[in-house]
Each structure stands twice: as structure tokens, then as C-alpha cells.
Amino acid sequence: MKRILSNFLLALVLVCGLNYTAHPDKTNLRDLVLSFPGLPYLSPTAISASPDGKRLYIAGATANQVVVYDIAEREAIHRIDVPSSPSGLALSSDGQQLYVTCAAPKSKVCIISTASGKVSASFPAGHTAMAPILSPSGKLLYVCNRFNDAVEIFDLEKRKQMTSIQVDREPVAAVLSPDGKLLFVANHIHSGRSDTGVVAATVSVIDTEQRRLIKHIRLTNGSTLLRGLCVSPDGKYIGVTHVLARFHLPTTTVAHGWMNNSALSLIEVSDLTLRATVLLDEDDRGAANPWAAEWSADGRFICVTHAGTHEVSFIDAPALLAKITALPVRLEAPAKPNNDSNTAQVIGDIPNDLGFLAGLRTRFKLRARGPRCLALVGKHVFVGNYFSDSLSILDLAREGHSSATIQLESPLEINPVRKGEMYFNDATICYQGWQSCASCHSSDARVDGMNWDLLNDGMGNPKNVKSLLFSFQTPPVMSMGVRSDAASAIRAGIRHILFTEPREEIASAIDDYIKTLQPIPSPYLVHNRLSSSAQRGRSLFSSDTVGCLKCHTPPLFTDLKAHAVGTGKFDQKNDEFYTPTLRELWRTAPYLHDGSAGTLRDVVLTHNTEDRRGQTSHLKSDEVDDLVAYLLTL
Ligand code: HEC
Ligand code: HEC
Structure with a gap:
């Protein structure tokens, strides 16, 4: 009903000749926005700050809109429609042009003139374009085409593709070294078989002068579902957030990260090697689904959002680097299971030390759900909350201790499908917040490429994660059919993998979400x-x-x-x-x-x-x- 009403209002506005998408008068625009109680969900998925620190541009993935937010006035002042889901933003250094990757099987890169608030031009990109990055000169644009497994380089003067470089699998994030010479690309999933001893995703490195791939840096064994990349201001380190899967263990307990840990890996830029993998969880408190990462301009903090536990971590970067450097030998051995007395003695132990960040990190709990993007502006951290359609504002100087939440979209009555998607990505329904369904099935209910010994069909016979597309239409489920249908697998998943009693409200919302999944061309x-x-x-x-x-x-x-x-x-x-x-x-x-x-x-x-x-x-x-x-x- 609300949707019908809003469509009617939208039609009315368009008929009356008001341009809703590019209205220059802020006051009227605010009124317009308020008169749309039934707007579709926004789903903030990327944030970019203007160079003068006055505005934020926020990509609303499900509304096909970019929201212009005024930092001083603390409100959305303008909304710009784009042709498909805006997945990433890159702002020119003068703040004049905003490049928006609009993800679709045939994506587009839209160029928004920030002065007029209008899309001034667009050009085609590949399948599910995201993570646009401008070269320091502003003449080139790098774009990850997630489902082409490639990075495209565009000449912005000619608005033409110059080349496309194959990376590993599903590039979802990119960051440029400060000198612009190296482009680091996070591959969401590993690309090999999963029944071997070492299974880990990579970060690809592209030499931007030669325009070629120079290396895949394999992360610690079990690294999967890579999400966010950041670079230290001195250009010495790259940080990458990901899940660390303990896939070689039977899934008997979730505590202490015996199934999935949340991690930040640091890559040394000088020799393009993995420096260390640090756990973001604590002994009795998981910090699931790490997503966005930013390194503050003064080098002091690495900020990470935890999309599963609805938190932000503020990590003392110099202290972390000093602690890593103080450890003696680098061990290349694959990660071993945790135990409580696993204080790291050598660098190779760090991926098993749940106490490594003790005293070096503050965790801040948000009053919102699904933080997936962040921007650091001056002393503030702006966090975009995917499922709450809100912006959290945290104080960087006080490590997040003061916070405000700004609603970007009038709160909608959440429909069952959206609710199911939210719970699917929610680790707070898991014992101690260690993982969500998305920790193995990724955020869109597909695969992480890993094998898991779920113990529902015997022991010692791990199974590769199955996509949940069409699970409801293809009973029985699981490769050996041990669950009669998807609904029973969902309830068993909550009980035996998240280690909580499944509440029917949650389980049936997840049913609704899984039932609506559609194949991507x-x-x-x-x-x-x-x-x-x-x-x-x-x-x-x-x-x-x-x-x-x-x-x-x-x-x-x-x-x-x-x-x-x-x-x-x-x-x-x-x-x-x-x-x-x-x-x-x-x-x-x-x-x-x-x-x-x-x-x-x-x-x-x-x-x-x-x-x-x-x-x-x-x-x-x-x-x-x-x-x-x-x-x-x-
Ligand atoms: C630790 C990793 C892991 C987590 C977390 C996880 N799953 Fe799975 N899931 C798997 C694996 C592995 C399979 C395939 C097992 C098989 O083939 O026997 C699977 C299969 C399924 C299936 C059956 C798919 C089919 O069509 O056969 C459903 C449904 C499912 N999972 C739902 C969920 C839900 C809902 C959650 C969260 C409550 C969840 N899973 C959490 C690993 C995981
Ligand atoms: C006798 C029935 C049968 C026939 C005939 C058959 N398949 Fe299958 N197929 C299966 C079964 C059962 C599996 C699952 C096997 C497993 O998991 O080890 C499977 C798995 C697959 C998979 C892997 C799917 C995945 O997601 O892991 C592919 C691809 C596939 N089959 C393609 C084919 C092709 C191509 C043909 C014809 C050349 C074919 N199959 C003929 C039964 C069959």
C-alpha cells in the first residue's frame, strides 16, 4: 500500500513538472523527501566525502540513488537517480565530478556534476562494476568488474576503455598506493579446488604504468570473503578485511572462532608480501563480517566496520605495527586451530591469537544494522548502515565514544524479505556473535568456495558450500539430501551453526528471503x-x-x-x-x-x-x- 502511495506521489510530482531528482532548492526538496513515506529502501553501500569536508555522497544500493548529505546541517539535501544499483563512488580531487559505478550485468559508470547535481554523462562498464578509483592525475578510472573477474581501465577524456586486466575471482574492492603506481584489488573468493590443505583468497596487484598484473598475494590459509581495502597514508601497508575460515575442523563449536574468525590482513607494499593476519574477534566475543576499512589520514587509526555485529573497531595502527614488528620470526606454516593460551610468540602465530588486539583497539556498538561503508572526515567517522538506511557519526578523536545516528530514509515498515536478508547477514543471532549465515554463503546467499564438515551426514566428509539459489525449489537439500527441504535446513543452520534456538520469526523471514533469490544473467x-x-x-x-x-x-x-x-x-x-x-x-x-x-x-x-x-x-x-x-x- 505504502509503495503504491509513494508511486502515486512520485507520478504526481513528475506530472506537476517538479524534477524530484535534481531540484535545486534545498528547502523544497526537503519537503518533497518528507512527503515520500514509502520510498524504497536506500541501503547505503558506499560513501565519499567532498574535498572541503562539507558534503558526503552516499550510494543507495537498492534505491538506485546517490544521496547528497550536508555535514554541517546533518541532513540529506539532494537525491540523484542513477540507472542501476550504485555500488561505488569516486570523487575528482577538485570535488567537481563524481564517478558512480552503477552495477548491472551491463554496468554503467555515471558522471555526476556535483555543482548541478545531475548525471552529465555515462559510459558502459562490465558485469557488476564496483569500487571505482581515480588515478592521481584524475585522467584514468579503474573499475572492478566483479563477475568478469577483471579490472577495467578507462581514459576519462575519451570516455573509453583502454584495457581490461584479468585478476583472480570476483574483485570487490580496490585501493591505489599513494604514488599511484600500484593498484591493489581484493578478490572476494579463492579460485581453486577446496579439498586441499591450503585454501585462501588473494589480493591482486596491478602495475598501473605497465598496465599489467604483477602478483596475486595469497592470504593466510582459510582467508575468504574479502571485503574492504585501505592503505596507510605513508603507503607502506595495505589493510584488507576478510573472514578467516577454520575449514579443516569439524564444526562442533562456534566459540573462540573454531568455525569462522574475522580478520584484518596487512600487506607490506615494499616487497608485496603478507605481513600478518590479525584477528578482530576477542576470546568470548566475535566481531563477525568485517566489511569496510579506512586508515586515518594522520596514520593513527584503522577503522573497520563489522557488518554482522553492527560495530566499528578503532585500531591503534602504530601500536599494532610495533607489536607485529617486535615479534621475531615469520612462520609460513598454515594457521592452526586456536586455543586459549595462544598468545603469539612469532608472527605466524598471530592468526590464532584472539588477544592480539587487546589494549590496541576499541569496539563501538552502533544503534543501527549492517554497517558496510565508512568515510573519515576530519575528526569524524561517518558509517553507512545498509539495513537501517542511516548514517552513524562517531568521534574519531574519542574513538567513537560520542555518536549520533541520522536517518537518511524515513524508516519503512520492514517487509519480510528484507527482514530475512537482514537476519541472514546478522551475527547477533549467533552465540557470541561469531558468524552469520553470510559468513559462509556470502551476503547474497551464494558461496564462499570453502569446504565444511557440518556433521549432519557423518564426520570427516566435508562438503563444499552450496548456493541457496533455488534451494526451496529443489528438495531435499544438502548434497546427500540429509534435510528434507530448505526450511528445515535453515532452522538446523540456526541451531547447529549459529548455536542458538531458532526463533520462528527469524527463520520464516529467512525462508522468505531465500525464496525470492533470482539468478543473475x-x-x-x-x-x-x-x-x-x-x-x-x-x-x-x-x-x-x-x-x-x-x-x-x-x-x-x-x-x-x-x-x-x-x-x-x-x-x-x-x-x-x-x-x-x-x-x-x-x-x-x-x-x-x-x-x-x-x-x-x-x-x-x-x-x-x-x-x-x-x-x-x-x-x-x-x-x-x-x-x-x-x-x-x-
Ligand atoms: C560454516 C559455514 C556455513 C554457515 C555459517 C552456514 N552454512 Fe548453510 N551450508 C553450508 C554448507 C557447507 C552447505 C552444503 C552442505 C552439503 O551439501 O551437505 C550448506 C547448505 C545450506 C542449505 C542447503 C542448500 C541446498 O540447496 O542444498 C541451506 C538452505 C543453508 N545452508 C542455509 C543456511 C542458513 C540459513 C544459514 C544461517 C543460519 C547457514 N546456512 C549458515 C555451510 C554453512
Ligand atoms: C546419472 C545422473 C547424472 C547425469 C547423467 C549427469 N549428471 Fe551432472 N551431476 C549429477 C550428480 C548426482 C551430481 C553431484 C555429484 C557430486 O556432488 O559429487 C552432478 C554434478 C554436476 C556438476 C557440478 C555441479 C556443482 O554445482 O557442483 C556439473 C557441472 C554437472 N553435473 C554437469 C553435467 C553434465 C555436463 C552432464 C552431461 C555430460 C551431466 N552432469 C550428467 C548427476 C548427473
């Missing part, structure tokens, strides 16, 4: 169509000689049945697995129940030598390419 489609190779692959897939359709029946490409199709090193001889959906295969690697296939080529070739999943052993190499090309479009 594949980046491998060419103008929304299959390439000629993918068309040949479709014919093979459907042919009797290859026989994939026998089990992978469209539209969801599953017969909902279990089959004995061969087992892996963790399984019993007679184990059977339910045919998984093949939708969105392009983003759910690694494959098979045990994550033993890093690529689709591996699924078809290396892992199907006995032709138990379709007849593939007779296929020629280019036919396998065609089949894989088709699978990647689903």
Missing part, C-alpha cells in the same frame, strides 16, 4: 544470447550420446534424485548425491559435493572418467570446450 552470455560455442555445447548437453538431460532436467537442471555417480576421498563407497541445479554455475566454483573440481572442465573430464555422469570420455577437447561454454551461461 551470466557474464558469459553475448548480447543476452549463447555464443556459437555455447550453442554447440547445448546440443551436446541435450544429445542422447552425451546424456546430461537424463538427470539435469530443465528448467532447474535437476531431476531431484540421488545417484551413485562416484565418490571422492572423503566418502563412503556407496554414497549417493542429489543432482544439483546447474543454474549460476558460472559463479559457484569449485564444483562437486567435495569441491574437488576447480573448474567445469574438471567436472566433465578429470572427474568423470567412468562416464557415470553422462558420456563424456569420448568427447574431443573442443567439444569439451563447447560443453563448458554452455554450462557457464546457465
Whole structure:
């Protein structure tokens, strides 16, 4: 009803000739904003401050709007519509042009003239563009195209792409060294198989002069779901926030980070190596889903938002660096499980020391939910709260001790789907705040690429995380079908993974959220169509000689049945697995129940030598390419 009313009001305003999106008169605009009680959720997802420190630009991911916020007046003064979800902002050094990545399968970069508050031009970018960064000269723009696994470089004078550089997997954040020579890119997920001893995502480094990738820096074993990047003002260190998965342990308890920890890794810029991985949790208090990170201009603080526990950490950066430097040897050994007496003796111990930040960090609890972006302006920290549609203002000088919350959008009655998404990302429903559903399924209910021994089908047989897209339509769920349907898996997840009694209000909201998930069009489609190779692959897939359709029946490409199709090193001889959906295969690697296939080529070739999943052993190499090309479009 509210939505209808607001649409009606919007239509009325447009008919009356008032330009809602670019109204120059602030007073009228405020009235207009107040007259829209049913505006869609805003969902702050990126913040950029004007060079004079007077304004903030806030990207509202679900409203397709950029909000202009006046710092002195403490209010939103203007809203600018953009064509699709604004995912990142970059402001020119004179504050005149705001570059907005508008994420979509065919993204756009919009250029907003801050003086007029209007989109003055736009140019195309790749699949799900985000994290735009301007070169120091202001002539180039670097953009992460998350689902192309690439960074595009644009010449802003010509508004043309100069080049695209392949990185690792799902680049979601970028930061430039102060001299502009190196671009660091955080890859959300690792790109290999997940049944090996070391599984960790990387930070890619691009040499901006030569415009080429020079290194993937692998983080500590278990590092996944990378989110935020920051650089120290002296350019010596890069900080990156991420989850640290204790994937090699059975999931018997969540306390002390025995499942997932929250971490900040520091990269040494001089030799492009990992310096240390520091835990952001404390012994009996997780700080889940670390997201945005900023290093203050005076070098004193690293600020990190915790999107799962609705907090901000203020870390004393010089003291942290001194404490790391004081430790003797660097050990390259993979991270070991925590125990209570794990005070770090050497640098390699730091990823297991829940007390390492004791005395070096203040945690500040927000009166809002889902802090996902932040900006430091003078003595203040501005935090954008995704689910509360609000801005928290904290005092940097007093480490967050005074705070105000500004509502950017009139609070809406939260609908069940949004509520479910909120709980899915909420670690405060977990015992001691260690993790949320998003700590393994990422914020959009897909995958983290890791294996987990969930103990619901035996022990010592870890399973690769499954995407929750179409879970409700493909019962039973879990690769061995141990849960009758998604609803029971959701309740079991709250009980056995978050270690709390599932409240029906929470569980049913998560049901509603999962039911509404929609597939994203594949980046491998060419103008929304299959390439000629993918068309040949479709014919093979459907042919009797290859026989994939026998089990992978469209539209969801599953017969909902279990089959004995061969087992892996963790399984019993007679184990059977339910045919998984093949939708969105392009983003759910690694494959098979045990994550033993890093690529689709591996699924078809290396892992199907006995032709138990379709007849593939007779296929020629280019036919396998065609089949894989088709699978990647689903
Ligand atoms: C520690 C990592 C982890 C966390 C946290 C986690 N899950 Fe999962 N989830 C998994 C793994 C691994 C699987 C696949 C297990 C299998 O195939 O047997 C899975 C599978 C599922 C499935 C079945 C998917 C299908 O279609 O077969 C559902 C539903 C699900 N999870 C919901 C949730 C919910 C809701 C939460 C939060 C309450 C949650 N999960 C938290 C690891 C996790
Ligand atoms: C007898 C039934 C059956 C046939 C025929 C079959 N599959 Fe499957 N497929 C399965 C099962 C069961 C799994 C899950 C196996 C596992 O997890 O180890 C699977 C897994 C897959 C996966 C991995 C999906 C993921 O998310 O991990 C892909 C890709 C796939 N099949 C493609 C194909 C193709 C291509 C063909 C034809 C060449 C084919 N399958 C034929 C039953 C079948």
C-alpha cells in the first residue's frame, strides 16, 4: 500500500513538472523527501566525502540513488537517480565530478556534476562494476568488474576503455598506493579446488604504468570473503578485511572462532608480501563480517566496520605495527586451530591469537544494522548502515565514544524479505556473535568456495558450500539430501551453526528471503544470447550420446534424485548425491559435493572418467570446450 502511495506521489510530482531528482532548492526538496513515506529502501553501500569536508555522497544500493548529505546541517539535501544499483563512488580531487559505478550485468559508470547535481554523462562498464578509483592525475578510472573477474581501465577524456586486466575471482574492492603506481584489488573468493590443505583468497596487484598484473598475494590459509581495502597514508601497508575460515575442523563449536574468525590482513607494499593476519574477534566475543576499512589520514587509526555485529573497531595502527614488528620470526606454516593460551610468540602465530588486539583497539556498538561503508572526515567517522538506511557519526578523536545516528530514509515498515536478508547477514543471532549465515554463503546467499564438515551426514566428509539459489525449489537439500527441504535446513543452520534456538520469526523471514533469490544473467552470455560455442555445447548437453538431460532436467537442471555417480576421498563407497541445479554455475566454483573440481572442465573430464555422469570420455577437447561454454551461461 505504502509503495503504491509513494508511486502515486512520485507520478504526481513528475506530472506537476517538479524534477524530484535534481531540484535545486534545498528547502523544497526537503519537503518533497518528507512527503515520500514509502520510498524504497536506500541501503547505503558506499560513501565519499567532498574535498572541503562539507558534503558526503552516499550510494543507495537498492534505491538506485546517490544521496547528497550536508555535514554541517546533518541532513540529506539532494537525491540523484542513477540507472542501476550504485555500488561505488569516486570523487575528482577538485570535488567537481563524481564517478558512480552503477552495477548491472551491463554496468554503467555515471558522471555526476556535483555543482548541478545531475548525471552529465555515462559510459558502459562490465558485469557488476564496483569500487571505482581515480588515478592521481584524475585522467584514468579503474573499475572492478566483479563477475568478469577483471579490472577495467578507462581514459576519462575519451570516455573509453583502454584495457581490461584479468585478476583472480570476483574483485570487490580496490585501493591505489599513494604514488599511484600500484593498484591493489581484493578478490572476494579463492579460485581453486577446496579439498586441499591450503585454501585462501588473494589480493591482486596491478602495475598501473605497465598496465599489467604483477602478483596475486595469497592470504593466510582459510582467508575468504574479502571485503574492504585501505592503505596507510605513508603507503607502506595495505589493510584488507576478510573472514578467516577454520575449514579443516569439524564444526562442533562456534566459540573462540573454531568455525569462522574475522580478520584484518596487512600487506607490506615494499616487497608485496603478507605481513600478518590479525584477528578482530576477542576470546568470548566475535566481531563477525568485517566489511569496510579506512586508515586515518594522520596514520593513527584503522577503522573497520563489522557488518554482522553492527560495530566499528578503532585500531591503534602504530601500536599494532610495533607489536607485529617486535615479534621475531615469520612462520609460513598454515594457521592452526586456536586455543586459549595462544598468545603469539612469532608472527605466524598471530592468526590464532584472539588477544592480539587487546589494549590496541576499541569496539563501538552502533544503534543501527549492517554497517558496510565508512568515510573519515576530519575528526569524524561517518558509517553507512545498509539495513537501517542511516548514517552513524562517531568521534574519531574519542574513538567513537560520542555518536549520533541520522536517518537518511524515513524508516519503512520492514517487509519480510528484507527482514530475512537482514537476519541472514546478522551475527547477533549467533552465540557470541561469531558468524552469520553470510559468513559462509556470502551476503547474497551464494558461496564462499570453502569446504565444511557440518556433521549432519557423518564426520570427516566435508562438503563444499552450496548456493541457496533455488534451494526451496529443489528438495531435499544438502548434497546427500540429509534435510528434507530448505526450511528445515535453515532452522538446523540456526541451531547447529549459529548455536542458538531458532526463533520462528527469524527463520520464516529467512525462508522468505531465500525464496525470492533470482539468478543473475551470466557474464558469459553475448548480447543476452549463447555464443556459437555455447550453442554447440547445448546440443551436446541435450544429445542422447552425451546424456546430461537424463538427470539435469530443465528448467532447474535437476531431476531431484540421488545417484551413485562416484565418490571422492572423503566418502563412503556407496554414497549417493542429489543432482544439483546447474543454474549460476558460472559463479559457484569449485564444483562437486567435495569441491574437488576447480573448474567445469574438471567436472566433465578429470572427474568423470567412468562416464557415470553422462558420456563424456569420448568427447574431443573442443567439444569439451563447447560443453563448458554452455554450462557457464546457465
Ligand atoms: C560454516 C559455514 C556455513 C554457515 C555459517 C552456514 N552454512 Fe548453510 N551450508 C553450508 C554448507 C557447507 C552447505 C552444503 C552442505 C552439503 O551439501 O551437505 C550448506 C547448505 C545450506 C542449505 C542447503 C542448500 C541446498 O540447496 O542444498 C541451506 C538452505 C543453508 N545452508 C542455509 C543456511 C542458513 C540459513 C544459514 C544461517 C543460519 C547457514 N546456512 C549458515 C555451510 C554453512
Ligand atoms: C546419472 C545422473 C547424472 C547425469 C547423467 C549427469 N549428471 Fe551432472 N551431476 C549429477 C550428480 C548426482 C551430481 C553431484 C555429484 C557430486 O556432488 O559429487 C552432478 C554434478 C554436476 C556438476 C557440478 C555441479 C556443482 O554445482 O557442483 C556439473 C557441472 C554437472 N553435473 C554437469 C553435467 C553434465 C555436463 C552432464 C552431461 C555430460 C551431466 N552432469 C550428467 C548427476 C548427473
